Amino acid sequence: MTWETLAFLLVAGTAFGISGYKFSLLYKVMRAQTGKAPTFKDWGARIGQLFINVLGQKAVLQSRWVGTAHTMIFWGFIVITIGTLEQFAMTLYSGASFEFIGESAYYALIWSQDFFTLLVLVGVLMAAARRYLNPPKYLGQSSDANFVLIFTGSLMVSIFLMNAFHSLGNPWFKEAFFISSGIGNGIASLGFTEEQSHTGFTVFKWIHMLLVLGFAVFIPGSKHLHIIAAGPNTVLKHLPLERGMKSINFEDETVTQYGAAKITDFSWKDALDLYSCTECGRCESLCPAWNTGKPLSPKSLIVDMKKNLHANKAAIIAGKSEEVTPLIDANVTEDVIWACTSCRACEVACPVFIGHTDKIYDARRNLMMMESKFPAEVQPVFKNMETNGTPWAFSASDRANWAQGSDVKTLADIGSATELDAVLWVGCAGSYDDRNKSVLKSFVNVLHKAQIKFAILGTEEQCTGDAARRIGNEYLFQTLAKMNIETLNRYQVKRIITACPHCFNTLKNEYKDFGGDYEVIHHSTYLAKLIAEGRIKPAKEMKETVTFHDSCYLGRWNGIYDAPRTTLGAVKGVNLVEMKQNKETGLCCGAGGGRMWMEETIGDRINVKRTEQAIETGASVVATSCPFCMTMISDGVKTKDKVDAMRVMDIAEIVDQTT
Amino acid sequence: MNLLVCIKQVPDTETKIKLNGDSTGIDPAGIKWIVSPYDEFAIEEALRIKEKNAGSTVTVLSAGPDRVVDALRTALAMGADNAVHVELPESADSFMAAKALAGAIKKEAPAELIFFGKEAIDDGAAQVPQLVAGFLGLPGCTVVCGLEYGSGTVTAKREIEGGSFEKVELPLPAVIAAHKGLNEPRYATLPNIMKAKKKEVKAVKLADIGVSQADQKIKLKNLQLPPPKQAGKKIEGDAATQAKTLVDFLRNEAKVI
Ligand code: SF4
Numbered sequence A: 001m002t003w004e005t006l007a008f009l010l011v012a013g014t015a016f017g018i019s020g021y022k023f024s025l026l027y028k029v030m031r032a033q034t035g036k037a038p039t040f041k042d043w044g045a046r047i048g049q050l051f052i053n054v055l056g057q058k059a060v061l062q063s064r065w066v067g068t069a070h071t072m073i074f075w076g077f078i079v080i081t082i083g084t085l086e087q088f089a090m091t092l093y094s095g096a097s098f099e100f101i102g103e104s105a106y107y108a109l110i111w112s113q114d115f116f117t118l119l120v121l122v123g124v125l126m127a128a129a130r131r132y133l134n135p136p137k138y139l140g141q142s143s144d145a146n147f148v149l150i151f152t153g154s155l156m157v158s159i160f161l162m163n164a165f166h167s168l169g170n171p172w173f174k175e176a177f178f179i180s181s182g183i184g185n186g187i188a189s190l191g192f193t194e195e196q197s198h199t200g201f202t203v204f205k206w207i208h209m210l211l212v213l214g215f216a217v218f219i220p221g222s223k224h225l226h227i228i229a230a231g232p233n234t235v236l237k238h239l240p241l242e243r244g245m246k247s248i249n250f251e252d253e254t255v256t257q258y259g260a261a262k263i264t265d266f267s268w269k270d271a272l273d274l275y276s277c278t279e280c281g282r283c284e285s286l287c288p289a290w291n292t293g294k295p296l297s298p299k300s301l302i303v304d305m306k307k308n309l310h311a312n313k314a315a316i317i318a319g320k321s322e323e324v325t326p327l328i329d330a331n332v333t334e335d336v337i338w339a340c341t342s343c344r345a346c347e348v349a350c351p352v353f354i355g356h357t358d359k360i361y362d363a364r365r366n367l368m369m370m371e372s373k374f375p376a377e378v379q380p381v382f383k384n385m386e387t388n389g390t391p392w393a394f395s396a397s398d399r400a401n402w403a404q405g406s407d408v409k410t411l412a413d414i415g416s417a418t419e420l421d422a423v424l425w426v427g428c429a430g431s432y433d434d435r436n437k438s439v440l441k442s443f444v445n446v447l448h449k450a451q452i453k454f455a456i457l458g459t460e461e462q463c464t465g466d467a468a469r470r471i472g473n474e475y476l477f478q479t480l481a482k483m484n485i486e487t488l489n490r491y492q493v494k495r496i497i498t499a500c501p502h503c504f505n506t507l508k509n510e511y512k513d514f515g516g517d518y519e520v521i522h523h524s525t526y527l528a529k530l531i532a533e534g535r536i537k538p539a540k541e542m543k544e545t546v547t548f549h550d551s552c553y554l555g556r557w558n559g560i561y562d563a564p565r566t567t568l569g570a571v572k573g574v575n576l577v578e579m580k581q582n583k584e585t586g587l588c589c590g591a592g593g594g595r596m597w598m599e600e601t602i603g604d605r606i607n608v609k610r611t612e613q614a615i616e617t618g619a620s621v622v623a624t625s626c627p628f629c630m631t632m633i634s635d636g637v638k639t640k641d642k643v644d645a646m647r648v649m650d651i652a653e654i655v656d657q658t659t
Numbered sequence B: 001m002n003l004l005v006c007i008k009q010v011p012d013t014e015t016k017i018k019l020n021g022d023s024t025g026i027d028p029a030g031i032k033w034i035v036s037p038y039d040e041f042a043i044e045e046a047l048r049i050k051e052k053n054a055g056s057t058v059t060v061l062s063a064g065p066d067r068v069v070d071a072l073r074t075a076l077a078m079g080a081d082n083a084v085h086v087e088l089p090e091s092a093d094s095f096m097a098a099k100a101l102a103g104a105i106k107k108e109a110p111a112e113l114i115f116f117g118k119e120a121i122d123d124g125a126a127q128v129p130q131l132v133a134g135f136l137g138l139p140g141c142t143v144v145c146g147l148e149y150g151s152g153t154v155t156a157k158r159e160i161e162g163g164s165f166e167k168v169e170l171p172l173p174a175v176i177a178a179h180k181g182l183n184e185p186r187y188a189t190l191p192n193i194m195k196a197k198k199k200e201v202k203a204v205k206l207a208d209i210g211v212s213q214a215d216q217k218i219k220l221k222n223l224q225l226p227p228p229k230q231a232g233k234k235i236e237g238d239a240a241t242q243a244k245t246l247v248d249f250l251r252n253e254a255k256v257i
């Protein structure tokens, strides 16, 4: 046994021992999570994710410059690791080599080591340039990141120097190491003896190996843990974009904790999420709460939750759940939890598919249902929902008053939905809010023009419970959902159209869990379809510059970006312009996640910020497709004193006026 | 400490009230019932005292038809320990309700404090707390928006005319009628809602407490709904014309001058 073998056994044994121990703790902590993880099906699509988003780096590449740098580093490391393995083998047993793969294959392997080392080095330089020359604000300072860049850079330099010495006096390697042999030529000119060259090789090989082994120890405790966790996290991500909140089974009497009071109340998949975070800050850069001075940053939330998990490691592994400290602490405050508009910009931007919103909802569920702690102004909203089936203080018996004089039938009038084209779900805003009542009237006009056979539930309709659910009052949500489903099923409703994206999302993606399975169509899609089929023709000219504001629950939650734009584009004379944030990166109006019913007391107002973006486009009309957006943007226009210059119109109103 | 709270179930504030067939009462069909909002202050205050004084119990009582059990469950969900349903016909007046409640209270263990809302928002009579205090021979204080507890006494801050306040000291046991401002009532937690569903509600029959139909002193003969609100009128023209039109309106249409 040579000294090298002995030394390697000792150092590598220690390094892998420490690293392995650290990983085993992370694994134990993950397995000790008590929350229910989702079930994972559809493995074909998951393998697809492995190719698209892990190996293919698609989501990472959403940011061009740094995504490219990352892809170079990522691929480089995979290839370089093969060489490193050979090196380890050779150090253990001097005769070991990967030559058995055949000469040309081995040549390619050696060649690729040089090529990918260069690739990684360039990638590291690109990343460093971004981080130090012109860092985006959301990146933040990170000693982990500095360390990783220096480490990776040094690792590549050591590889080049090691290969350079290796190539000295060895023509085969000289040719294969097509880059480092050039460095070798430079070294050769210094006149090293063969022995000295060999020593040089050994020195840099050891530097390289020690760096690798040091890295192995560093990874589990750093943000670089993502190189292990992000792959599985991507494969295990929630596959379809459309997603409802997970339901609680209140019948199950073994469940005594609703929502998350402690970090351990989350599932192992949530822990994997935390392990996967790279602290890239993409989520934060798009978060409406963060960008208007609220204490919530989705990135900090994830990082702080990870800190909480680490701080409680001992208690978690020992199974002493009573010693685990609460989730709400000095970092993750109640204000952080209530600031979220559930706009989902964070999740759509996250390159490693972390689910931020579910964690926020779980924290809210605990605050709301277990501790009865929530913004005081929400209490009357809940009471109204409980007694009148609407968040507003109006009588349930007045729900259908908006339709008086509009020739709209109720299902009670006609007995069943079987002969109808669709049932029109009006929603609370359409029923009670003056501005949105007129939107509904316009939509009804369009439906009449297109000769659609439809009816409403009238006073039998109740709030879908969207806001209650997002605020964490799952119990109230389920109460409302079950009543609505009973009504809809009693009338044999199959197809529902609605002008409210919140109702749309809830009816379509969330009522399924409670026995309500319907084809649900948002009016933007329905209008586009009616126009495409020629049932309505927006032939009257509307000479306006229009900008469309994406509703989060239409766009990011359900992937509908084109239908409203197609509809607007079909109107003669309309000049459609985009705001600087649009579609996937669109800025929320500030009303989602139940924020519609809470005061906005911290920072700037989100709706005003969004309105400013609309004003920047020079548009004379802001088109909306959501009653809450309508309210928020209209408010913003008033605040900016632009009522004379800019109108806020629902797409249904625009279609009604031009058909 | 033994704390009692008397609550009333009333139609929700947004309910569109309809009269029954012979106009002797309201039509209960389709009404959403809630705990009268002032009574929520009463429940909350009792719960807060209980939380500060270990070993205390809060018992809620409500007199009315079977539907009031829902209101009792709401109070249980907020955190009350026991509930008593005192049977009472829909038509009962304040006197009869007070006598029934006083009868039921006498059957309970002696209480230090008996809470009410200052009035129920349906008939707005604001009589029951005082009547009960009278029946029980206890001191009472109405329109209470602040309470301080001493040993054997309680000091109540009450609102009086003109937005002023006065402080009243009462020896215990005492009757307190709660007003807005006393506290912010809580929203029940889910575990408490679940527990409340299973709790027993004690039933008290009128015969058990010596109350009969003869105790109903007021009989409603002919209720009328207020005339529907008319749209506001805008008086136009110059100052002189406006004044003239206004006087004309007040004299001939509103008939007030
Ligand atoms: S959902 Fe929207 S508001 Fe909530 S954390 Fe994510 S980006 Fe921020």
Ligand code: SF4
Pocket (backbone or CB within 6 Å): A276, A277, A278, A279, A280, A281, A282, A283, A284, A298, A299, A302, A346, A349, A350, A351, A352, A353, A354
């Ligand atoms: S949560 Fe995702 S987007 Fe946000 S910092 Fe972490 S990895 Fe980046």
